[in-house]
Amino acid sequence: MTIEEKANSLVDEFQMFDEWMDKYSYIIELGKEMPLIDEKYKDPQHLISGCQSRVWLYAEISDGKVKFTADSDAVITKGIISLLLRVVSGETPNDIANADFSFIEEIGLKEHLSPTRANGLVSMMKQIKLYAKAFQLKSN
Amino acid sequence: MGFDIDKIRADFPILKREVYGKQLIYFDNGATTQKPQQVIDCITNYYLYKNSNVHRGVHKLSVEATTDFEESRNYIAEFINAESEKEIVFTSGTTESINLIANSFSNLLDKGDEVLISSMEHHSNFVPWQQLCENTGAKLKIVPVNDNGSLDMDFLDSLLNEKVKLLAITHISNVMGTINPIKEIIAKAHNYGIPVLVDGAQAIAHIEIDVKELDCEFYCFSSHKVYGPMGFGVLYGKSHWLNNLQPYQYGGEMISTVTIDKTTFNEIPYKFEAGTPDVPGALATVEALKYIKNIGIKNIVEYEDELLVYATQKLLEIDNMRIIGTAHHKTSVISFLVGDIHPYDIGTLLDQMGVAVRTGNHCAQPLIDNYCIPGTVRISLGIYNTKQEIDIFIEALNKTLAMLA
Numbered sequence: 001m002t003i004e005e006k007a008n009s010l011v012d013e014f015q016m017f018d019e020w021m022d023k024y025s026y027i028i029e030l031g032k033e034m035p036l037i038d039e040k041y042k043d044p045q046h047l048i049s050g051c052q053s054r055v056w057l058y059a060e061i062s063d064g065k066v067k068f069t070a071d072s073d074a075v076i077t078k079g080i081i082s083l084l085l086r087v088v089s090g091e092t093p094n095d096i097a098n099a100d101f102s103f104i105e106e107i108g109l110k111e112h113l114s115p116t117r118a119n120g121l122v123s124m125m126k127q128i129k130l131y132a133k134a135f136q137l138k139s140n
Numbered sequence: 141m142g143f144d145i146d147k148i149r150a151d152f153p154i155l156k157r158e159v160y161g162k163q164l165i166y167f168d169n170g171a172t173t174q175k176p177q178q179v180i181d182c183i184t185n186y187y188l189y190k191n192s193n194v195h196r197g198v199h200k201l202s203v204e205a206t207t208d209f210e211e212s213r214n215y216i217a218e219f220i221n222a223e224s225e226k227e228i229v230f231t232s233g234t235t236e237s238i239n240l241i242a243n244s245f246s247n248l249l250d251k252g253d254e255v256l257i258s259s260m261e262h263h264s265n266f267v268p269w270q271q272l273c274e275n276t277g278a279k280l281k282i283v284p285v286n287d288n289g290s291l292d293m294d295f296l297d298s299l300l301n302e303k304v305k306l307l308a309i310t311h312i313s314n315v316m317g318t319i320n321p322i323k324e325i326i327a328k329a330h331n332y333g334i335p336v337l338v339d340g341a342q343a344i345a346h347i348e349i350d351v352k353e354l355d356c357e358f359y360c361f362s363s364h365k366v367y368g369p370m371g372f373g374v375l376y377g378k379s380h381w382l383n384n385l386q387p388y389q390y391g392g393e394m395i396s397t398v399t400i401d402k403t404t405f406n407e408i409p410y411k412f413e414a415g416t417p418d419v420p421g422a423l424a425t426v427e428a429l430k431y432i433k434n435i436g437i438k439n440i441v442e443y444e445d446e447l448l449v450y451a452t453q454k455l456l457e458i459d460n461m462r463i464i465g466t467a468h469h470k471t472s473v474i475s476f477l478v479g480d481i482h483p484y485d486i487g488t489l490l491d492q493m494g495v496a497v498r499t500g501n502h503c504a505q506p507l508i509d510n511y512c513i514p515g516t517v518r519i520s521l522g523i524y525n526t527k528q529e530i531d532i533f534i535e536a537l538n539k540t541l542a543m544l545a
Contacts, residue, residue: 020160020492025543052500052515053484073514074482075544076489 003095006087007103014107023108024076030086031079037069048123053077055120059131065090066135068128080109081124088128093139096132101125143439149524151176151431162494165529170314170473170520171498173345173367175428182427183369186420194419195393205419212422213409219429220359221350222376229382229409230417233373234341235264237360238308240375240412241337242268243388249305251277256299256307256334258283258291259510262314263503265339269308278305285510289316289465296325300332307336311343315502315518316465317448317473319347326356335381341365345522346444346471348437357381363421367523368428372421375412382408389414432523440523444472447521447530454534458541464516472525475502475516481544483517489543490517493536 001009017023037046041058048055053074059066068089072078083104088096104110104121149155154174157164166174192201194209210225217225231237249255255269259282273280281304283296291309307329312319326336335357340349345366351359359376363369377385387394387405391414396404405411432440451474455461460479477483487499500515501508508515519533 021539021543024489024492028543053482054514074484076485077482 003087003091003099007100010083010087011103011106020108024079027079027083028075029079030082031072031075031077034071034078034082034085035067035069035089037071041069042071048120048127052120055081055124057081057124057127057131059128059135061093061135061138064092064139066093066096066132068131077120080104080121083107084124084128088132093132093135097129097136099129099132143435143443145443145524145526148435149526151178152524153177153180155524159494159496160492165495165525165533167519167521167525167529167533168496168498169345169522169525170342170365170502170518172364172370173522174524175369176367176431178431179368179424179427182424183420186423191419193416209417209419209422212426215426216374216422216429219349219433220374220376221352223352224379226408227376227379227382229375229377229412230422231360231373231375231412232371232418233362233364234339234360235362235373237358237373237375238265238337238339239268240388241358241377241385242272244385245306246272246276247386249273249276249278252303253278254281254299254301254304255279256281256283256296256304256309256329258285258309258320260285260289260291260313260315260318260504260507261308261310262339262341263505264341265308265310266504266506269306282506283309285318285507288467289313289318289470290467291318291320291325293321293324296328300328300334302332304329304332304334307334308339309336310339310341311349312340312346312471312473313465313504313507314342314473315475315504315507315516316467317342317470317475317520318465318467319343319469319471321469322356323354326354330355342471342473345432345440347441351376363425363428366425366428367431368425369421372418372425374425377408379408382412387411387414391415393417435523443523444521447525447527448472448474450527451519451521451530451533454530455537458534458537464511464513472521473518474520475518477513477516478541481541483515485544486517486537486540489540490533490536493539495533495536 037056037058042056046056046058053072055072057070059068068085070081152174192205194206213225213228217228257269281299284292286292311322329336337358338356340359340361344361357378363372394406394411394414396406462477464475483499487497490497498518
């Protein structure tokens with residue numbers, strides 16, 4: 001599946017929920033399934049600033065595909081990162097660098113997209129793209 | 141007028157608002173309070189009928205605006221029982237009031253001098269002093285808090301000496317609601333000739349302020365935390381202190397004469413008020429202060445105390461509830477944590493249910509670090525909050541905890 005297809009399927013999954021509570025419960029569940037960052041990378045270097053909760057993000061590349069792992073001490077934040085990672089993990093640096101994260105809005109999490117929001121979702125997206133761009137540069 | 145909660149609530153139009161289709165419950169009064177219709181009307185009327193620059197015009201509008209503006213200074217002086225209206229400097233808020241004093245103290249401090257603050261300060265009463273000390277070579281000394289969130293008075297005693305040139309301390313903790321025994325603290329400082337600045341941001345809406353009785357040298361507060369407009373604040377300073385301090389901003393209004401060789405400054409309080417002031421801010425602040433005076437500060441204290449006791453009892457019925465700040469004397473501010481659940485998760489889900497709370501370090505990182513916690517969830521109650529709202533909040537909190545379990 002391409003990034004876009006994965007994003008669309010997430011949007012479809014979320015369309016099942018009429019109630020915000022069910023939506024948030026699902027986000028929390030998805031967070032629990034996210035591939036966790038290795039404890040040794042939970043250091044200041046991998047900490048994303050701009051978050052009220054702490055978020056760590058790590059990326060590695062093999063066979064030209066980027067694999068992300070992450071963690072957060074807040075479960076909702078963790079769930080939201082897991083949405084992002086589900087869409088971009090396993091894709092090429094090129095595709096990730098050009099990825100469109102507007103599916104977050106379609107899922108109905110628009111309020112989390114404000115740059116002033118304390119969960120730092122915007123910083124997370126930036127960091128994901130930064131990793132992709134760094135891998136792009138390396139492979140060139 | 142007595143305490144008529146229905147009438148009070150009806151005065152605040154925003155309380156009728158819904159968020160996410162649910163009735164708003166506003167429990168973030170420590171951050172800012174909502175405004176009654178009277179305050180909103182005052183600002184509107186100013187721009188509709190009165191707008192004009194003050195202190196300089198010969199025309200009717202300017203004279204009227206100047207009169208109203210200066211009368212608001214008189215009212216505010218009377219409200220906090222200052223000796224004279226000259227002791228009331230208008231600023232943009234508590235933060236500017238504190239920065240003004242910190243700046244003006246920069247040429248009064250030397251290496252070896254000390255500035256005292258406490259570990260429960262808001263960043264706005266922490267960082268200016270830290271910077272002042274860095275720039276002057278003075279030492280910043282910090283009075284710690286006890287486990288229950290009260291100030292460690294014995295430690296304060298041990299830090300008082302002749303080297304201390306200023307004590308800056310909050311009247312009420314924005315995180316825990318602790319009311320410091322400020323009169324006693326000031327008296328102790330005065331034994332060593334130390335002037336005291338009080339950060340009254342969290343106090344002005346909740347308890348009676350009498351600067352003469354407190355005998356503090358400086359008292360700072362913001363209008364927006366007492367049902368008034370944003371962007372307006374007050375610095376009270378004893379005349380002889382204000383007379384002797386250097387101005388920290390220069391421009392129009394604050395001068396007496398200007399020639400190409402030399403400028404002499406206006407008298408107090410004007411020498412600290414460079415530029416065009418926030419005239420509607422001053423008028424609307426008076427409207428807000430009149431509003432709470434009409435209700436009666438004693439009635440407010442009593443009512444908010446009742447809310448505090450009720451909310452505390454209800455919260456303590458929840459498993460793994462930990463309240464940060466349980467000092468004997470406190471206002472209607474409750475910071476809490478439940479088990480090891482992150483405050484951000486609780487705040488996000490409460491928001492979905494229409495309950496506005498604050499989460500995080502509340503601009504008091506040193507205090508939060510002191511307790512080794514990731515921050516807190518804070519509810520801070522005001523005159524328009526009710527027990528019924530507390531019940532709805534508790535129900536929402538229980539729902540939240542069930543989701544996060």
